[in-house]
Amino acid sequence: MNFETILFYLFAAVTVFAALRVITARNPLHAVLFLVLAFVSSAGIWLLLEAEFLAITLVLVYVGAVMVLFLFVVMMLDINLEQLRKGFWQWLPVGAMLAALIVVQMVYVLGDKTTGAGMTAVRHAADYDNTKELGRLIYTDYVYPFELAAVLLLVAMVAAIALTFRRRRDTKTQDISKQVSVKRNDRVRIVSVPSVKKQEATESSAHVAE
């Protein structure tokens, strides 16, 4: 058993444990943090497979951005745990059936010699650039599926904004670019006030100096 195998089992064990805790943790915030842990340890497994671009992107996109927003929302929600736990036994059979279906599908796909676990990872030299290779494939062989996925995401984004965007009439929004570009002369008026007599002025300044 070499070092890499030990690392694999370590990451795998952490991933499974964290994934289990995501659904069993009582506090929703803890569940989100365990999901973060699951993402990080699966990124570790991807690194072991020499897929460094995907691994780092997983950390960057999911851990660094998506899960931060998840945390953000979960922290601000006022969650009634009793309410959520109600009807657990009632819906358990449906959930179990769905889980069984997913297990069957995964066994079917991963058990296949040509697509899943039957394949062995190809080892590359140290100077092999995973990122460049991935980019080349995406923009040549898979350019249409890739562009299609991009358009789909764009549509989803526009739809999400359109669905949630409400223009309220009673807000007093400030035009910040106007505020920023304001000049001194717009706000301050310099007036020339005739000063007091010379003798008094020197007297008072002497007073201040003391």
Add this chain to the structure above:
Amino acid sequence: MMELLQTLQLLGQDLLGPAWLPVWTAVKIMIIILPIMGGVAYLTLAERKVLGFMQIRPGPNRVGYWGLLQPVADGLKLLTKEFIIPNGSNKFLFVAAPVLALTPALAAWAVVPFDDGMILADVNAGLLYLLAMTSLGVYGIIIAGWASNSKYAFLGALRSAAQIVSYELAMGFALVCVLLAAQSMNLGEIVRGQSHGTGMLGWYWIPLFPMFVVYFIAGVAETNRAPFDLAEGESEIVAGFHVEYSGMGFAIFFLAEYANMILIAAMTSVMFLGGWLNPFHGWPVLGAMTDAIPGLIWMLGKMSAMLFIFLWFRATFPRYRYDQLMRLGWKVFIPLTLIWVVVVAAWMQTPYWLW
């Protein structure tokens, strides 16, 4: 220095065999971490001195000659203070949060090149790794804010989360421009890509000048420094996310913030200011005079210059209002960076791309 390390490595290899690799890596990590910690300590002193001089006052000058022992005194003070865990806080997360803030700030240093070949992990996706690590730092802040069970801390955490996620996009696009120009994500390659021109004219700050500015400002926002320090906002929410922390917990947040500042300065130097390269290389007289200076000195000099700008910002600008901050990130920086990505990509196809 390098020969000494080389002989040390050979000696260790004979002594320990295969077990030497982790030991040697740990030694190299310490060689990077310890100077950073020292740098953090003296950056706090430099900050107080610079702020002092900008406000026409001497700054700390009592502990040691010229105040030079002030960081040591501060460290001792914080070490000996009690670490208070508030009632009603989530104890595990409360203790874990400072660690979560500091770890990514230090882990990111693994891929920073200090000189040609002086790098801990020369990975191909170094740029992405750095971006990922800087984006992880926000967890420490959010978790600290939530686990403290305090309204001020929570407000600070929410502000910080929104701010960091917003500015990360602009930062990412600025880095996309750099990797377009360098055609590599390896930080060493990025620096070598800037060595073709004459000294500092070959660096990427000229073709990518708007990105240089955007990147640095986004870096200031990512590290929650003035004028973007709304997460702390002493005058509004007391001290923001770390209001409940005392003693070492507070000190570790401080360490993380300053380590992040130094990291942003290092990244700006590597990506836009030619890293370890001599700015006068190939210039008539200056070039010959300065070529003997080792790259490490140039790198540290550039980092210090960027750090000085951090402190200068703090002394000069008033704090942004939250809506102004969001506007700057989403409505100014992101459109600007998106346009510049296209401009650079098109520019590189023409014969006028000189870098």
